[in-house]
Amino acid sequence: MTLSEKYDKLKEYLLSLESVTIAFSGGVDSTFLLKAAHDALGDKAIAVTAKSKVFPEREMKEAEAFCKEEGIRQIVFGFNELEIEGFKDNPHDRCYICKRELMSKIKTVAEENNLNCVAEGSNTDDLGDYRPGLQAVSELGIKSPLRYAGLNKTEIRELSKMIGLKTYDKPSFACLASRFPYGEEITGKKLIMVDRAEQLLLNLGFNQIRVRIQGETARIEACEEDIPKLFEKDVREKIIQKFKKYGFTYISADLQGYRTGSMNETLKGAVKSG
Numbered sequence: 001m002t003l004s005e006k007y008d009k010l011k012e013y014l015l016s017l018e019s020v021t022i023a024f025s026g027g028v029d030s031t032f033l034l035k036a037a038h039d040a041l042g043d044k045a046i047a048v049t050a051k052s053k054v055f056p057e058r059e060m061k062e063a064e065a066f067c068k069e070e071g072i073r074q075i076v077f078g079f080n081e082l083e084i085e086g087f088k089d090n091p092h093d094r095c096y097i098c099k100r101e102l103m104s105k106i107k108t109v110a111e112e113n114n115l116n117c118v119a120e121g122s123n124t125d126d127l128g129d130y131r132p133g134l135q136a137v138s139e140l141g142i143k144s145p146l147r148y149a150g151l152n153k154t155e156i157r158e159l160s161k162m163i164g165l166k167t168y169d170k171p172s173f174a175c176l177a178s179r180f181p182y183g184e185e186i187t188g189k190k191l192i193m194v195d196r197a198e199q200l201l202l203n204l205g206f207n208q209i210r211v212r213i214q215g216e217t218a219r220i221e222a223c224e225e226d227i228p229k230l231f232e233k234d235v236r237e238k239i240i241q242k243f244k245k246y247g248f249t250y251i252s253a254d255l256q257g258y259r260t261g262s263m264n265e266t267l268k269g270a271v272k273s274g
Contacts, residue, residue: 003155010149011040017143019044021110021118023103024074025055026063029121031167032160033146037119038072046113047072048106050079053188054175056195075109081177088186094177099133103140119143124152171208172260179212193246200242204235208258216249221258
């Protein structure tokens with residue numbers, strides 16, 4: 001199936017829903033899905049965004065700005081993952097615990113606004129990693145239009161560029177909880193540490209980065225082409241100074257560089273987020 005045919009399949013599917021609530025984070029996938037849904041259904045497609053502790057303020061601002069620019073109705077609600085039973089203990093199924101609670105709340109918003117269903121932005125590439133959140137999506141009857149149309153991340157970026165979305169080359173993002181090794185307690189303080197550390201690296205010109213936290217240690221994952229920059233004297237000194245101010249005792253660079261789901265490597269095949 002060609003890319004054009006997949007896009008047509010997506011639009012036809014969205015039209016068949018008649019009305020839809022899009023779980024919208026402002027990332028590449030959900031932005032593309034929201035745009036396609038709004039183009040197909042107009043005001044019968046709305047965005048719902050959770051303002052939470054694992055969602056950086058920069059992402060929230062971008063999500064709100066997009067809806068304003070496109071004239072899309074957006075509903076924002078507060079969501080504290082740390083209050084969900086079991087979440088802060090960070091078990092292997094943490095994503096399932098969170099996603100089930102989050103999508104249940106978005107379903108309630110959809111019902112209150114007389115919209116037929118909820119849709120989320122997972123794509124076919126998400127089927128190749130350990131994604132327990134997709135189990136919650138399935139159990140709750142949440143629609144996954146991008147997977148239905150057979151679209152992968154590269155194709156979504158290409159289509160996003162074709163229809164003029166600025167997010168076509170936006171770095172991939174996963175919630176800040178994915179920076180913690182399974183079993184290490186997730187706290188509000190450590191989430192802030194990670195958020196500030198990643199924002200600093202973005203401000204320094206790094207593109208696709210992660211700051212994984214293990215105890216008091218920050219492990220920086222940067223794209224291969226950006227790894228040498230970490231060791232430039234001025235950059236390295238600024239990172240050390242700021243990271244220690246944020247609360248890190250040790251700062252390290254991962255020589256393997258950025259890769260999605262690196263925390264899943266500790267599972268050693270028992271199970272297979274970003």
